[in-house]
Amino acid sequence: MNSLRTFVLWLAITFALPWLILVVIPAFKSVSLGSVKYDTVVDDIEVTKIYPESSVFTNGENIYRAEGCANCHTQVIRPIYAGLDTNRGNWGRTDGGFARPSRARDYLGEDYAQIGYRRVGPDLSSVGYRITDAQTHHQHLYDPRSVAAYSTMPSFRHLYERREIQGRPSLNAVHVEDGFEVVPTDKAKALVQYLLSLKKDSDAPTKASKAVEATEEAPAAPAATDA
Amino acid sequence: MNAETTAEAQVTEVPVELQSLRAGVDQSARVPVLYFLTTASAWLVVAAILGFIASVKSYYPDFLGLDSLYFLHYGRVQPAFVNAFVYGWGFQAGVGVMIWIMARLCRAEVASSKIMLFAGLLWNIGVTLGVFSILWGGNTSVEMLEFPKWVWPILFVAYLFMTAWVVILFKARQAKNIYISVWYFLGACFWFPWIYGTANLLIHHFDASGTMSAAIDGWYISNLMLLFFVPVGLGTSYYLIPKVLGRPIHSYQLALIGFWMLAALSGWTGVQKLMGGPVPPWMSAIGSAAAILMLIPVGVVALNHHLTTRGDHRRVISKSPTMRFTIFGAMSYTFMSVILAAMSTFFVSRYSQFTHADSGFQMLLLYAFFTMSMFGAYYFIMPRVSGCEWPSGRMISLHFWCSTYGLTALVLCLFCAGLSQGFSVQNPENWANDFYGPVVKSGAWLRGTSIAWGFLTFANIVFFIHVVLMALRLGRKSADGPTMFPAGGSH
Numbered sequence: 001m002n003s004l005r006t007f008v009l010w011l012a013i014t015f016a017l018p019w020l021i022l023v024v025i026p027a028f029k030s031v032s033l034g035s036v037k038y039d040t041v042v043d044d045i046e047v048t049k050i051y052p053e054s055s056v057f058t059n060g061e062n063i064y065r066a067e068g069c070a071n072c073h074t075q076v077i078r079p080i081y082a083g084l085d086t087n088r089g090n091w092g093r094t095d096g097g098f099a100r101p102s103r104a105r106d107y108l109g110e111d112y113a114q115i116g117y118r119r120v121g122p123d124l125s126s127v128g129y130r131i132t133d134a135q136t137h138h139q140h141l142y143d144p145r146s147v148a149a150y151s152t153m154p155s156f157r158h159l160y161e162r163r164e165i166q167g168r169p170s171l172n173a174v175h176v177e178d179g180f181e182v183v184p185t186d187k188a189k190a191l192v193q194y195l196l197s198l199k200k201d202s203d204a205p206t207k208a209s210k211a212v213e214a215t216e217e218a219p220a221a222p223a224a225t226d227a
Numbered sequence: 228m229n230a231e232t233t234a235e236a237q238v239t240e241v242p243v244e245l246q247s248l249r250a251g252v253d254q255s256a257r258v259p260v261l262y263f264l265t266t267a268s269a270w271l272v273v274a275a276i277l278g279f280i281a282s283v284k285s286y287y288p289d290f291l292g293l294d295s296l297y298f299l300h301y302g303r304v305q306p307a308f309v310n311a312f313v314y315g316w317g318f319q320a321g322v323g324v325m326i327w328i329m330a331r332l333c334r335a336e337v338a339s340s341k342i343m344l345f346a347g348l349l350w351n352i353g354v355t356l357g358v359f360s361i362l363w364g365g366n367t368s369v370e371m372l373e374f375p376k377w378v379w380p381i382l383f384v385a386y387l388f389m390t391a392w393v394v395i396l397f398k399a400r401q402a403k404n405i406y407i408s409v410w411y412f413l414g415a416c417f418w419f420p421w422i423y424g425t426a427n428l429l430i431h432h433f434d435a436s437g438t439m440s441a442a443i444d445g446w447y448i449s450n451l452m453l454l455f456f457v458p459v460g461l462g463t464s465y466y467l468i469p470k471v472l473g474r475p476i477h478s479y480q481l482a483l484i485g486f487w488m489l490a491a492l493s494g495w496t497g498v499q500k501l502m503g504g505p506v507p508p509w510m511s512a513i514g515s516a517a518a519i520l521m522l523i524p525v526g527v528v529a530l531n532h533h534l535t536t537r538g539d540h541r542r543v544i545s546k547s548p549t550m551r552f553t554i555f556g557a558m559s560y561t562f563m564s565v566i567l568a569a570m571s572t573f574f575v576s577r578y579s580q581f582t583h584a585d586s587g588f589q590m591l592l593l594y595a596f597f598t599m600s601m602f603g604a605y606y607f608i609m610p611r612v613s614g615c616e617w618p619s620g621r622m623i624s625l626h627f628w629c630s631t632y633g634l635t636a637l638v639l640c641l642f643c644a645g646l647s648q649g650f651s652v653q654n655p656e657n658w659a660n661d662f663y664g665p666v667v668k669s670g671a672w673l674r675g676t677s678i679a680w681g682f683l684t685f686a687n688i689v690f691f692i693h694v695v696l697m698a699l700r701l702g703r704k705s706a707d708g709p710t711m712f713p714a715g716g717s718h
Contacts, residue, residue, distance in 0.1 A: 004397065007410065011417055011490060015454075018494030019425065022510060023446055027429050030439035065368040068302025074581050082503025083577040088652070089659045096659065102505045104438040112369055112430065112444075113437035115504055118645075119581045119652060120285070120301075120669075122662040144288075150663055152670075154288040154300035 055109025060194020584645025
């Protein structure tokens, strides 16, 4: 083999094949991934409901990405042939019940699915069902070891500000001492909004009766509230 | 003529014209090669320190827990470490070594080192900005692509400049026959921009769905490792092993088969990282199949190296730093492939997926194989570009043993930490519990990784000092051959 031209040609052919088939063509096809309607009969659901019902809070997702939460937390439930995630009693919608395996549409509305690198902490795909109260999240983010002594989660106290108490302590203060209180900044509030919006264990349609245009009925993004 | 080439001289006398040609090539390559190799070794120290901090943070998060050091938490410092290691150390060491070996193999002088220096500077600027951005909150949480999306064009342009010269050297070649290392290096130069550009464009700048972007990231990670770091490492060991031994590789045909099988299979791998996840199952199935088939080209390379070195193992490994590091790297490569095949099966991945075992595999490939092979190349190349021998056989020995112990401990502890996490998560007794099991069970192994990183950081600081001494031409002026391991025992 002595010719650069032949070499580059064969290199290009052997690589272009998987590049097109595995990467480029599926990427282009995935652009049209959108919500779907349930089948009213088979899924026993009202006709107006679409799947997925809601998507995540994007501002908070950006904080989640910037802080590298995916390094320790996954957001994926694997099917039985790949692992026993479905059986962990508290990773799904109901406490003690099964979690269904994750599907691509669960991540609709996310620019990059935060599937996660590794599980140093629990899976978060349905943490919005497990923890419904913002203060619990704030307490955990501010001081993880006050919630679980064995936890190796870092303290995200840089997302909280310490200030003098004006009159009475704020309702959302995570810590109060000596005339000072610690309250969440906007970043912490956004992150917690995102965590509360993580509800990926909705019923998946058995049969997609009709693909709904994403522009028509996009999954409802949760409204920002002051949490 | 030094001892490493006297082996050649026993076969044929090295003609004076060849000696002066080599001297000319070495002289022309001096500035860019020294630049890349020295900055790379600096980045290695930075990466090792970040790696050490990350490893401690994984079980003791309040380490360096000052409010002002908030950016050192695991979620930021771990990706900072990986990116500093891959892009700061890995690429620059690889490019420095590639330029020199290509120049020698093509018997062509390196022209216009200014452009390469500019490219190297641009690359360093990009990586520095990227690593700082990760620590200061610009982390994209896309594995191996955590730099903010404005960084990759800088690196892309710098890379094109750096490797344009590899191609130009090839075009200027004097040799008629082309050696296997040349194909591996040319391959790496062509593949990487293709892979890097595709992944960055589709993930950061295109409207692909969230899960498809994650699949593309899995593809990128695997191809970065298999189609850049592996070819550079293999090309280097295919050059160094015959060179130091003074005999040709056993079979050029086998080497070509290994190359083309790698080329044909690697592009299909990667998505099996997400097997069972929300990606089309055929993608991870193909990835797993290709990863398992990779055992064949890897076996071919191992066979080739073994047959080339047969009969000479003890003599060469006991004395030559280049050979010891290179052989360690080559054996790690074979082991890596076995682990890759195993982790691509559901049997193993149900316990290893989404655990520290994945980091263990990356360290096995990027450190135990690639980095150790690069160390072997450093010990061979630097005397030839700086005109003096390594000052201290002791420092080389320290570097080798601390790296060996550190790496073995690191990879072992990461795999054990990962499997202990995996088994704990899958254990039905733990299903109703909090996530106590995996955290506590992996704790001992994670502490082991910190000890390992201590050894590795020390080894890399020693190495960096040694490299700087050589770059400043403060090495030994040799009359008695290259610096070998200190005599008397294996230490």
